[in-house]
Amino acid sequence: MAADLVLDGITKAYPGVQALSGVHLEAYRGQALALMGANGAGKSTLMNVLGGIARMDAGTISIDGASIEIGSPRDAKAHGIAFVQQELNVVPSMTVAENILISDFPTRAGLIDGKAMRRHTAALLERLNCPFSVDETVENLSMGDRQMVEIAGALAREPKILIFDEPTSSLTNREKRKLFEVILSLKQQGVVIIYVTHFLDEIFEICERVTVLRNGATVGTRMMGEVTPLEIVHMMLGQNHSQERLSEPRSGGNKPLLTVSGLNRQGVLADVNLEIREGEIVGLWGLLGSGRTELVRALTGLDPIDAGDLRFDAGGGLRTVTPQQLHRQVGLVTEDRRGEGLLLPQSVRQNLSLASLGTLLNSFLMIDRRREQALARDLIERLGIKVSNPAQRVGTLSGGNQQKVVFGRWLATRPRLFILDEPTRGLDVGAKNEILKLAVELARSGVSILMISSEIEELMRVCDRYLVMSRGRIIEELSGSSAKSQLMDAVSGKAPLEALAS
Missing domain, CATH: 3.40.50.300 (P-loop containing nucleotide triphosphate hydrolases)
Known part of the structure; x- marks a missing residue:
């Protein structure tokens, strides 16, 4: 035919x-x-x-x-x-x-x-x-x-x-x-x-x-x-792909980096309490409409809150911070990399340096282009970003390489906490593997990670603990060795019917 x-x-x-x-x-x-x-x-x-x-x-x-x-x-x-x-x-x-x-x-x-x-x-x-x-x-x-x-x-x-x-x-x-x-x-x-x-x-x-x-x-x-x-x-x-864990779950030991108590936003979040320790990857799991992204936005000041106490260790112990202050301390990889994470018409170099401009100024308060170029080349090499040169427009890169640029921008600021909201959405299995490996490498270097994913299998490859959300509440905490069925059981019967049917 x-x-x-x-x-x-x-x-x-x-x-x-x-x-x-x-x-x-x-x-x-x-x-x-x-x-x-x-x-x-x-x-x-x-x-x-x-x-x-x-x-x-x-x-x-x-x-x-x-x-x-x-x-x-x-x-x-x-x-x-x-x-x-x-x-x-x-x-x-x-x-x-x-x-x-x-x-x-x-x-x-x-x-x-x-x-x-x-x-x-x-x-x-x-x-x-x-x-x-x-x-x-x-x-x-x-x-x-x-x-x-x-x-x-x-x-x-x-x-x-x-x-x-x-x-x-x-x-x-x-x-x-x-x-x-x-x-x-x-x-x-x-x-x-x-x-x-x-x-x-x-x-x-x-x-x-x-x-x-x-x-x-x-x-x-x-x-x-x-x-x-x-x-x-x-x-x-061109090679076999494994779904095995990239890092065995670790438990306890490290001191708290971020604690949240009584976080509320009317109709969205209700009495959220959580703790993230140094060098661990915490998975935030829940069904559609559970409030995962809303929690991240509230933590980082993108959405207002009605009440809540946030304490963060920026060096010298836990101290009370506002969501806006916390935003300046974390690397935030948003769910919508093209709409919120990148300046698509700008170059890879400009996107990578965007969060570090204050450190790239010369004595005339102008951006030192040579230092900016050096920063971009270092991050491109470190993350393996496939690009013809740092001047290439970031909108022309593949999804996986665009996501690496978002990571690279925050890596340059050396944050102690990364918040990853669906970091592998729209990526193929190879690019997903690279992003997950990057998260593990960051955790091993002492960086803490709060990670949202709709794919339980992804969380189960890297997380040390899981926080389960439903209807704007954290309803359960599970260890990194928990089975997939345990995460599903944690939300069954507690999730809204419309979420279960979606």
Whole structure:
């Protein structure tokens, strides 16, 4: 059977980086093709070529046996290609209907036809089983609902080829199930689906074939029924990947670095008490809506608190601090690295030095560029950040390397406490392993870490203790040797029903 979409010999280079080297990909109508690879393997670049966002240097693209030219997103749209990107392209100040049809508003007598726009978008939202109104302003929606708006916008073009780039990264389980139902419907309609993700379980549920890239080249293509998850990981990394512990749990011994007593925020946090000791990794575990991120934001002054006593040892023993003072003492790796952690248009050098500018000033109170350059090169080498040079724009790096830049910025300030909020979200298994190893190395050097992750397995590879949250409270403390079932049991019966169902 001849493929309906063929990308052959696709090559793309950026200054100092060979992003794609003769990539070959085939996809078929009525099927979903999983595109897998480690961060930096070339997945996004390849899809940007197909979506008209980037121009290839060499190669051919064929649809239904005919060679086509794609030089812009407009060209891609003309050939029936739609792209649901990982980084949302919605306009927060506009309505849902306006966002969905932003590239093709219906008109009447030369003016936008509001009734037709709402009618068309209402049908799309019903198809996706979305609970919000077409007239709702997007900035009032959750990240998951914004993702559904992005997907509805792609469906509005009635595509023949639909690319999903990490579509479930912001979705709850309920929203993910809705998306999978839509993908099944699209396959039944004969649409070509290309599904880019880091979640192996998803591709075995919805995809028929998988193509794996490594270092910008095609490693191979397999039918899903002929390959195991471990084999895919081996193809991605070129090596076996272990889920064993990176560090055996340690108990007690060290003195407290941070103590929190009676932390409250009405309707969000209730009587939170915790202690973090020097050189230990504490996992903060809980289901959706348990208050994990809200606790971190309250601790660091990003959200207000109603009451609570915070004591921190900045040298010389525990002393009372405000959340704002604590913020200046910790390295905070936020859940949203692109939205909150990085200045995407700026260089890697500028992002790495951002938290250390006060130490890089010369006698004229200007930034000493040579010292800034030296700092950046030292951190790049220390963390193994893959970059052509420190002047490269940080927005062009892979997700794993972007996360290393966030780590590097705080490492330069030598904090005694790191707070990591979903530090491996959106990363492949190899990049996740590197980030977890970095956390272990920091702990061994005496740095304390409070780590949030939605993946219990990740916490269980590195943590010395677990704090379990539900409904804004810490309901239990477990040792690092606890089994996965014990963490799950700790929240069962104590978590809100909507969280358990998500």
